[in-house]
Amino acid sequence: MPELPEVQTILNELENELKDKQIEGLDCYHSHTLLWDKELTSTPFPAKIIGLERRGKFILIHLTNENTIIIHLGMTGKLVRDNTIANHPEHERACFRLSEKEKIHFIDIRTFGKIVLCPTKNIPAYLPELGVEPLSEDFNLSYLQKALKGRKAPIKNILMDQKIIAGLGNIYANEILYRAKINPETPASSLSSQRLSKLIKTTKTVLNEAIEKNGTSISDYRRIDDKKGEFQNFLQIYQKTSCPQGHPVQKIKQGGRSTYFCPVCQK
Incomplete structure (x- = not known):
């Protein structure tokens, strides 16, 4: 999607x-x-x-x-x-x-x-109930701390919850967590302010980079001229067998979706 x-x-x-x-x-x-x-x-x-x-x-x-x-x-x-x-x-x-x-x-x-x-x-x-736009100024530490308070669900699931953050899906949740060095199974409410700040900054960076590259074409997505996006050429963890540091990538299922992460980089 x-x-x-x-x-x-x-x-x-x-x-x-x-x-x-x-x-x-x-x-x-x-x-x-x-x-x-x-x-x-x-x-x-x-x-x-x-x-x-x-x-x-x-x-x-x-x-x-x-x-x-x-x-x-x-x-x-x-x-x-x-x-x-x-x-x-x-x-x-x-x-x-x-x-x-x-x-x-x-x-x-x-x-x-x-x-x-x-x-x-x-x-x-x-429109369904939609949370904050991740590229807006409203997606900040205060918002995320409040949204995650008491939430024991894995942070990967939270990133994909449209009621909390609008627009993120499986590909970018994987990429964001890898670059932020956060394990996808980490309980959301356990993340420190420092790690949440890193998560917010990384989210904005990854999304802006992907937009600059016209999105990710892995299956059906095409631009309106029917050409592919290019960000699939810059993915660091999604559908990879090893991370950029050379460590083996682990694949698990979360919420029915495939999660790719590096057990070494994302402790």
């Missing part, structure tokens, strides 16, 4: 592509992909785009008519800008028709992705 850096990369590219554009229409080819808010009694299109933002792993496209498009890519979803496609691409679930005959295709092999059309005021009804 695309995580924060991948979604932010797509958002950045959409901002460049959709600036001053108008959405003329939205065609849907899969019954479970598109959700219309019950307050929308007629199509919101055509409508001009007035702004885009990311919340966790969700993309929000705000329109002039006080409506918003919410996009969640799910496990395998991607947005591809390609005006040369005559017929539907394989696994295309929806298509945004833009001004000047441009198109943004929503392609999703496993069909877990969703597009919501709703009045802007109803956005909270379609």
Whole structure:
């Protein structure tokens, strides 16, 4: 599933592509992909785009008519800008028709992705409970100490809890903990202020580096020009057999997800 850096990369590219554009229409080819808010009694299109933002792993496209498009890519979803496609691409679930005959295709092999059309005021009804944005100033020592107080769950599980920190997933949780030299099984509430500060700083560093490299393409994630990201070439621990220091990497299961860590570096 695309995580924060991948979604932010797509958002950045959409901002460049959709600036001053108008959405003329939205065609849907899969019954479970598109959700219309019950307050929308007629199509919101055509409508001009007035702004885009990311919340966790969700993309929000705000329109002039006080409506918003919410996009969640799910496990395998991607947005591809390609005006040369005559017929539907394989696994295309929806298509945004833009001004000047441009198109943004929503392609999703496993069909877990969703597009919501709703009045802007109803956005909270379609987003899950989300915690702090890890790249914001609100993600600080005070917040994390309060959020982790009394929490005995492993810190890896906490990093992936969207109610605490929005946007992190398995790949980046592994990378962050390795670089911060924190064992993923450490009870969250046992981490000292010093180690939490290191965790916060490392989180911001890793996410910013990943965004700079246009995200991580290991399976389905692609940018809107259908090219891969590059951060997979800079991963230090995820799916590795040895860490950068040459120590064997151990693989365990946490919350049903694979955790990679170095028992030597992450004592």
